[in-house]
Amino acid sequence: MKFQNILEQNNHGILRITINRPSKLNALNKETIEELHRALNNARKEDEVKVIILTGSGEKAFVAGADISEFADFSVEEGSQLAAEGQEKLFDLVANFPKPVIAAVNGFALGGGLELAMAAHFRIASENAKMGLPEVSLGVIPGYGGTQRLPQLVGKGRAMEMIMTAGMIDSHQALQYNLVNHVTTQEELLEFTEKIACRIMRNSMVAIRSAIKAVNANYEDGLNGFATEIEEFGRCFGTADFKEGTTAFLNKRKADFPGE
Missing domain, CATH: 1.10.12 (Lyase 2-enoyl-coa Hydratase; Chain  A, domain 2)
Structure with missing residues (x-):
């Protein structure tokens, strides 16, 4: 299936889904969320797909956030609907996906990008990765599960600090916080992630x-x-x-x- 904003590559049971909007630092817009939804539902039905790796194109960003231009003028009702539909269509879908989903975080994972990575079953980051939830600097809060999943992963106090300061942490601090499982060089990130996927596929x-x-x-x-x-x-x-x-x-x- 052809998509506008994502790329798919199936390698012996490992489906790599790459968010591919490099000019927008792979920011999530409505169309990309819809394409990810369709790709994941297709992968659920394909017996040959065993493990999914989510990553971003290029060397700068996993997903640098949501596409703010799409919702800057939304009303209260439209904002609530945006969060509800996004959580159901993508973020909860990833979290509850019946096949392992690994996020290979290859650069900036901010806002909706970090929320997508946190929805995955676990995360591996490259050394240049930066992570954060900067939403309060825009007068809003994380709406795709960030206020719930971040405390589960790093603890309430650290989550509160990250959300309230709108700051970023680097990959090594993310490892210390248990936000990611491993840190690699950017060159080794996908190979390292695929090796873990292969270990998973040896099992039932x-x-x-x-x-x-x-x-x-x-x-x-x-x-x-x-x-x-x-x-x-x-x-x-x-x-x-x-x-x-x-x-x-x-x-x-x-x-x-x-x-x-």
Whole structure:
């Protein structure tokens, strides 16, 4: 499928989705959010896609924020609708995606860009990456999940400071804050991320889908994460992957998971 603002590359089960608006530092506009929504829904249906890597084009930015020109004149109702639709269409979709989603942060990840990276299941950053939520400097707050996901990742105090100061942190501070899992050179970023994706794909993708659901349940109001874990744990016993994994272990051979 052809898109205007994103590029796709499938490499042996690893789908790399690149936000490609270099003249706008890959800023998220309505069209890009819609294209990401469509690309992810397509990837959900494609059995050959096992892991998704989100990144930005060029060497300057992952996603430098939302496209402010699109909503500078919005009313209260339009602003609320913008946040609600964006969260449902993209950010919550990424967070709850049944296949692993890794953000390869290759430069500026600001505002909606950091919110997109935080929605991914984990993040790897290049040394030149800068991250922040500068929305209060524009008279608004993060609206794509930033006020919720940032405290979950870095703690309430650090999140409050980052949001209130509208400041940026570099990749090494992000690593110290547990906002990212690893820091690499920009040249090594995608190769390093793909190596982790390959390690993931050696395992049962059915079990990984259950693990994503169970981990996420701990962060959703009204859900009992332990109860979800028990349910998903039990569900695994009825899968072909469980039978293959246990049989391979007992027979001291490498498992060949059917993905069922």
